[in-house]
Amino acid sequence: MPTVVLGISGSVAAYRAADLARELMRHGFTVRACLTDAAAKFVTPALFEALTGQPCLQDTFEEPDRGRMAHIDWARQADAVVVAPATANVLAKLAHGIADDMLTTIALAHTGRLILAPAMNPAMFASDPVRSALDVLRSRAAVIVEPDEGEVACGEQGQGKLASIPQIVRAIEGVARAGRLLEGQRVLITSGPTQEPFDQVRFLTNRSSGKMGSALARAALLLGAEVTVIHGPQREPLPMEAHRIPVQTAREMEEAAFAALPGHQWVVGAAAVADYRFAQVESGKHRRTGEPISVTLVPNPDVVAGLAHAAEPGVRLIGFAAEPSSELDVARRKLAAKGLWAIAANDVSVPGIGFDADANALTLVFADGTVAESGRRSKLECALFLWETCIARQLNSQS
Ligand SMILES: Cc1cc2nc3c(=O)[nH]c(=O)nc-3n(C[C@H](O)[C@H](O)[C@H](O)COP(=O)(O)O)c2cc1C
Structure with missing residues (x-):
């Protein structure tokens, strides 16, 4: 079964990652969730452990298998690593190779294409730092699942709503499938x-x-x-x-x-x-x-x-x-x-x-x-x- 690491960062849209995890499982993926500390203020590891039947990581020094470095194991075993929702903070960290928590450390250790689904206030999404972080990440072949237009959690209008679950699943399936295009060749x-x-x-x-x-x-x-x-x-x-x-x-x-x-x-x-x-x-x-x-x-x-x-x-x-x-x-x-x-x-x-x-x-x-x-x-x-x-x-x- 293909495995996906589902990274969840500190956006109100974190609750939608629970539906995403379920949908990915329905599409045949084993889902391993990883929360940032800010994400854990919105959703709990227990929710994702119950949904996925897998340990949910948060702390960089957690080791579900004692003596094995989980960030390396999870990065290597993943057919895809997705961050949904991806905050402005996580995008900036990934663009600069900062690995100061479990999620960003797994992302840095992963050698495949990252899938990133940003979610944030429209002014944050339109800001120069977020634009340049996305440009850098795209140039490194990250797949960006563009946020939708509409009313975001704070009540403002514009582009910033987490993309739909089917759109994110399609991007993940695309990356997992592409990873086998030249398999055996x-x-x-x-x-x-x-x-x-x-x-x-x-x-x-x-x-x-x-x-x-x-x-x-x-x-x-x-x-x-x-x-x-x-x-x-x-x-x-x-x-x-x-x-x-x-x-x-x-x-x-x-x-x-x-x-x-x-x-x-x-x-x-x-x-x-x-x-x-x-x-x-x-x-x-x-x-x-x-x-x-x-x-x-x-x-x-x-x-x-x-x-x-x-x-x-x-x-x-x-x-x-x-x-x-x-x-x-x-x-x-x-x-x-x-x-x-x-x-x-x-x-x-x-x-x-x-x-x-x-x-x-x-x-x-x-x-x-x-x-x-x-x-x-x-x-x-x-x-x-x-x-x-x-x-x-x-x-x-x-x-
Ligand atoms: C109620 C609330 C909602 C937030 N929603 C978002 C959001 O949708 N997108 C975003 O980029 N940051 C959002 N933030 C800010 C992040 O949580 C904050 O930048 C945090 O440091 C992100 O940490 P992380 O990237 O490690 O998860 C929100 C903060 C609060 C208090």
């Missing part, structure tokens, strides 16, 4: 820049930060995949749950990718592989002479094209085309020339997206000519868009 991702040495201390590289590759890995993990990332020397950390293979040069990346390829159903080439390398690599350090020097660059292998050629039929290969324009001609030519299933084009001439930025805007072009656009979003949201679009297409083509 293996994903191979190349990420980051490569470095092509000139001598022992200098190299040729590019501006790739590895943020898109890291986001693709994280998103694939959120959807239940087993993930291998072959990565150049990138600044962006990769998820700990991914199998990570570090390389330096394009040729090392090619070798590692070919070795890893068997058994993967999906391959995404998000690395910015240097097109050229130095024909000669000097040993030691090239000394300054004051004279101009000429170097010869020779072409590097096209890693993703090579993988497309070597892959078994049925493996889905997705390339990336970072181009200084929104025209899709180059992306379409690359898609055909490299024998890919799809290509994600992004216009790196637009400020704030693409190389080294936290946001991106992808245009997915498929081999049959169809196109899907993500719009401007965080790289994690773009990565989820890429996976969900590609999985939907694959399922359609199978049916």
Whole structure:
């Protein structure tokens, strides 16, 4: 049975969490409730224990199984963690990684997508701090179940009423279902820049930060995949749950990718592989002479094209085309020339997206000519868009 941790924070709407718990149980979930201290002024642990048949947590140091850290156990065992109602205070804490009670500690320890159903006075909901907390949480792929318009508990009108129980249940079911979309499937991702040495201390590289590759890995993990990332020397950390293979040069990346390829159903080439390398690599350090020097660059292998050629039929290969324009001609030519299933084009001439930025805007072009656009979003949201679009297409083509 899928398990949901139902976090309840200090809003008048806390009483509606009892109906939510019942409805989730009717939908086949095991429900484990966790209250903040403020929530416990409105509703009691005894109510949720009686309804769910599970212990209800409140204090960070409570351990229903002695010697086992409940915040980690509950976070790991949950197919979904939802906070309903979510107060302005809890949203701000979650956006900043504050974990000063049991609920926020479980939420921080959970590696899946959080589902947050805010409820508060309309002026609080419209305030800048709540707006920015929600933006931060969305950029980290939290699912926000928007509050309804109407009269709130204090008698004022506006947006702030806890969303309906069916809406919250749908969001929870969506996250729990999405967490199985890539279950049993293996994903191979190349990420980051490569470095092509000139001598022992200098190299040729590019501006790739590895943020898109890291986001693709994280998103694939959120959807239940087993993930291998072959990565150049990138600044962006990769998820700990991914199998990570570090390389330096394009040729090392090619070798590692070919070795890893068997058994993967999906391959995404998000690395910015240097097109050229130095024909000669000097040993030691090239000394300054004051004279101009000429170097010869020779072409590097096209890693993703090579993988497309070597892959078994049925493996889905997705390339990336970072181009200084929104025209899709180059992306379409690359898609055909490299024998890919799809290509994600992004216009790196637009400020704030693409190389080294936290946001991106992808245009997915498929081999049959169809196109899907993500719009401007965080790289994690773009990565989820890429996976969900590609999985939907694959399922359609199978049916
Ligand atoms: C009667 C009453 C109703 C409240 N309702 C809300 C609410 O709906 N939403 C909200 O964000 N805060 C509400 N608050 C304020 C929170 O309870 C307060 O910010 C508290 O510190 C939240 O703690 P928690 O986020 O740990 O649950 C209410 C406070 C009171 C006294």
